[in-house]
Amino acid sequence: MASLPTFVETVRKEFQPSFWWPVQFCVYTTLTSYILSIITGNVSQVDRVWTFLPTIYTAYFALLPFWPKNALLPLFPYTPEETYSEAAQSYSLRALLMLALVVIWMFRLSYNTWRRGLFNLNDEDYRWAILRQRVPPWFFQVVNFTFIAVIQNIILFSLGLPTHIAAFQQPSKLSTSDYILATLALVDLTCEFIADNQQYSFQTYKKTGVLDKNEWPAARIAWTPEDAKRGFVTRGLWAWSRHPNFFCEQTFWAIITLFPLLAPESPNLPAHPLSSPTAIWPLTPALVLCTLFFSSTLFSESISLSKYPEGYSAYQQRVAMFVPFLTPVWGVLLKLQGKQGKVDALLFKHGNDTKALENKKSQ
Structure with missing residues (x-):
């Protein structure tokens, strides 16, 4: 050796x-x-x-x-x-x-x-x-x-x-693509910060049963005992993506990967030692990271599914794993199957909503 x-x-x-x-x-x-x-x-x-x-x-x-x-x-x-x-x-x-x-x-x-x-x-x-x-x-x-x-x-x-x-x-100066991508990256990091805070706020409430009034903005959600009993967060950004923080993480590094690729000087630069018209290696960071997150998320969700079989199964049917824009599509598919109302009640009813539903049924 x-x-x-x-x-x-x-x-x-x-x-x-x-x-x-x-x-x-x-x-x-x-x-x-x-x-x-x-x-x-x-x-x-x-x-x-x-x-x-x-x-x-x-x-x-x-x-x-x-x-x-x-x-x-x-x-x-x-x-x-x-x-x-x-x-x-x-x-x-x-x-x-x-x-x-x-x-x-x-x-x-x-x-x-x-x-x-x-x-x-x-x-x-x-x-x-x-x-x-x-x-x-x-x-x-x-x-x-x-x-x-x-x-x-x-x-x-x-x-x-x-x-x-x-x-x-x-480059002698930054290009339009640099400014656009930088703005998207900052928006992405802000969304990821919000997702982190909402998850942390929920887990804190789940453990203590006490709402923290000093949470970061956008994480001051009025969690209820129903939320804690469900066991996993389904509010805020988590109502649109099962893993909004992971989605933003992958998106951030995809944006970083695109900076030199969308620039006027790239990707075929004679000055760059690994450049060639057919080179695909610059895409490696984003592709490999996405593969890692996908496989890791499958394992994490298998654990969640074993802990909350009914609730998390419904969550998987209703909310997209990563891309929030797909969640309305899943909702339409469930509606066509006649399941959306039941699934939404299981995932998104919180406190007063549940009581109102019970009162309506008793009338």
């Missing part, structure tokens, strides 16, 4: 200079997270750095002119002298804009992760505990190494690739 220094040297030979440091960093974070998962018995090590790693890779590519030519310390970022000169000497306005948006994304996710206690070193994603019970120990360790440690770290690295392209484009 090749030693780590030998592997690093292979990386230097096979990859473009602008990839030397981030690929090495990805290898080290992968090995570290896996080793820590074995030592601690907690496989959520990658989860604790998920909010930071895409920002680190994005910042590296956006700030190529800032880094020294040689690493000052082990794992310290640097820009090799062999890097394409324009990208190494001049900042790309587009890459800097993308970095600013990713930093906002990082603060949002870090805040949500912190208040849920997921930065606690003893915390582990509840889904891994359930998976442990469903598969043999040896198979779980295979999943731990291949998916949890290796694949997830590669995905996080790939989220920086759009900024890598933008760093080589060197």
Whole structure:
């Protein structure tokens, strides 16, 4: 088996200079997270750095002119002298804009992760505990190494690739597409923040039975005992999408992926080391992330379905998994089957609505 220094040297030979440091960093974070998962018995090590790693890779590519030519310390970022000169000497306005948006994304996710206690070193994603019970120990360790440690770290690295392209484009000014996409990204992050807050507000009420008047705007929903008894949130953005936060997360990285692809300078740039008219690799970050979220959501929903078989089954029939625009379509289909009224009563009746329905029936 090749030693780590030998592997690093292979990386230097096979990859473009602008990839030397981030690929090495990805290898080290992968090995570290896996080793820590074995030592601690907690496989959520990658989860604790998920909010930071895409920002680190994005910042590296956006700030190529800032880094020294040689690493000052082990794992310290640097820009090799062999890097394409324009990208190494001049900042790309587009890459800097993308970095600013990713930093906002990082603060949002870090805040949500912190208040849920997921930065606690003893915390582990509840889904891994359930998976442990469903598969043999040896198979779980295979999943731990291949998916949890290796694949997830590669995905996080790939989220920086759009900024890598933008760093080589060197536009003299931002284009119309940049302004449109930046606006869409900010709207998307706002919706994701609202979805996070509504979910957190519901879970807090479900545990305490007390409404918090200090919730963020758009999350000050008058939850009722009926909501808590149902077990899962069906109000606010969650009435339109079963996972509005996941939908916004995938949309955000799709938008980031499109920045360099919709720009006038792209995608076929002679200056860019991996550009070609038929290259599809720039789409990789968004496609891979969507695949991850879809498969992960299927597993999460199987758990919810086992806990709330009747209610969550109705929720799946009535509300789209991700895309909110499909929810009215599901409603029409249920109406044609004569099921919409029953399903809506099960999912969307709250307190006074339920009492009013009972009074109407008694008259």
